[in-house]
Amino acid sequence: LVLAFAFFLCFIMSAGSYDYFQFVQQWPPTNCRVRIKRPCSNPRSLQYFTIHGLWPSNHSNPKMPSKCTGSKFNFTKVFPYLRPNLKISWPDVESGNDTKFWEGEWNKHGTCSSRILNQMQYFQRSHAMWKSHNITEILKNASIVPSATQTWTYSDIVAPIKTATKRTPVLRCKSDPATNTELLHEVVF
Numbered sequence: 001l002v003l004a005f006a007f008f009l010c011f012i013m014s015a016g017s018y019d020y021f022q023f024v025q026q027w028p029p030t031n032c033r034v035r036i037k038r039p040c041s042n043p044r045s046l047q048y049f050t051i052h053g054l055w056p057s058n059h060s061n062p063k064m065p066s067k068c069t070g071s072k073f074n075f076t077k078v079f080p081y082l083r084p085n086l087k088i089s090w091p092d093v094e095s096g097n098d099t100k101f102w103e104g105e106w107n108k109h110g111t112c113s114s115r116i117l118n119q120m121q122y123f124q125r126s127h128a129m130w131k132s133h134n135i136t137e138i139l140k141n142a143s144i145v146p147s148a149t150q151t152w153t154y155s156d157i158v159a160p161i162k163t164a165t166k167r168t169p170v171l172r173c174k175s176d177p178a179t180n181t182e183l184l185h186e187v188v189f
Contacts, residue, residue, distance in 0.1 A: 018056035018065055018112060023129050023189045026052040028093040029146070030183040034174040040093045048136040051090040052186060053105045054126045056112045070111030073103040077119045086123060089130040135187050138164045151181075161187065 027049055032040040040046055057064045078086070092101035102123070110122045117125060139145070142160035144152055154171060162168050172186040 017058070019059050020057055021113070022053075022055045022057045022064075023126070023133070024052040024055065025049040025130065025133070025135050025187045026093075027184050027186070030174055030176075030185045031093060034176055034183060034185070046093075049134075049187065050093065051126055051130050053109055054113070054122060054129070055109045064109070065112040066108045068112035068114070070114035071119065072111070073106040074119060075099065075103075078102065078123050082120070082123050082127065085127045089127050090123075129189075133165050133167075133189060135161065157184065165189070 028040055028046050032046075055064050086102060087098055090098070090102065090105075092098045095101075106119060106122065110117070110119060113122055138161050139157065141164075144157060144160065157171060158169060167189050170188040171184060172188060173182040174185040175181075176183050
C-alpha cells in the first residue's frame with residue numbers, strides 16, 4: 001500500500017467505561033481537501049499536525065463511549081490559562097470556532113474520561129501529548145515533508161514515529177477521488 005500525502009502527499013455507555021485513550025492528531029490539509037471539501041478557515045494550522053481529540057476507547061468494543069454523564073464543557077475551567085496553547089495545538093480548522101470545537105470534543109469524549117481526567121486535566125494532557133509527540137517535527141527530521149509528487153509507504157511513515165515516541169501509531173487515510181490517491185489524515189496513539 002502506497003500512501004500519497006496531499007500537501008503531505010501520503011454501544012454508547014453512560015458510565016463512560018473504557019480501557020484506554022486514543023490520542024488522535026490530524027493533518028489539516030487532508031481534512032480540508034477530502035472531508036469538508038472547502039478551504040480551511042485556519043491557514044496557520046495547515047503547516048502542522050493538530051489535535052483532533054483524546055478519546056476513551058475499548059479493546060473489546062469498536063464503539064467508543066460518548067456523550068457520557070460527566071460535567072458539560074465549562075469555558076471558565078479551560079480559559080484563560082490553556083486557551084493560547086490550545087489555539088495552536090487544537091484549532092478548529094473547519095469553521096475557525098475553536099471554543100465550539102473544544103466544547104464538542106469534551107461533551108462527546110471528555111465527559112467519558114472524567115473518572116480519570118477532569119476537564120482541565122483533559123485539555124492539559126492533550127496539549128502535553130501533542131508537544132511530546134510532535135508528528136510534524138518527527139516526520140520532518142526523517143525527511144518526510146509535504147509534497148505534491150513524493151509518496152511514502154505506510155511503514156515509511158510509521159518507522160520514524162515509532163523510533164521517536166517508542167509507540168507504534170495507527171495511520172488513518174482518506175481517499176481523494178480527484179487524484180485517486182490515499183492521503184494521510186490522522187496519526188493515532
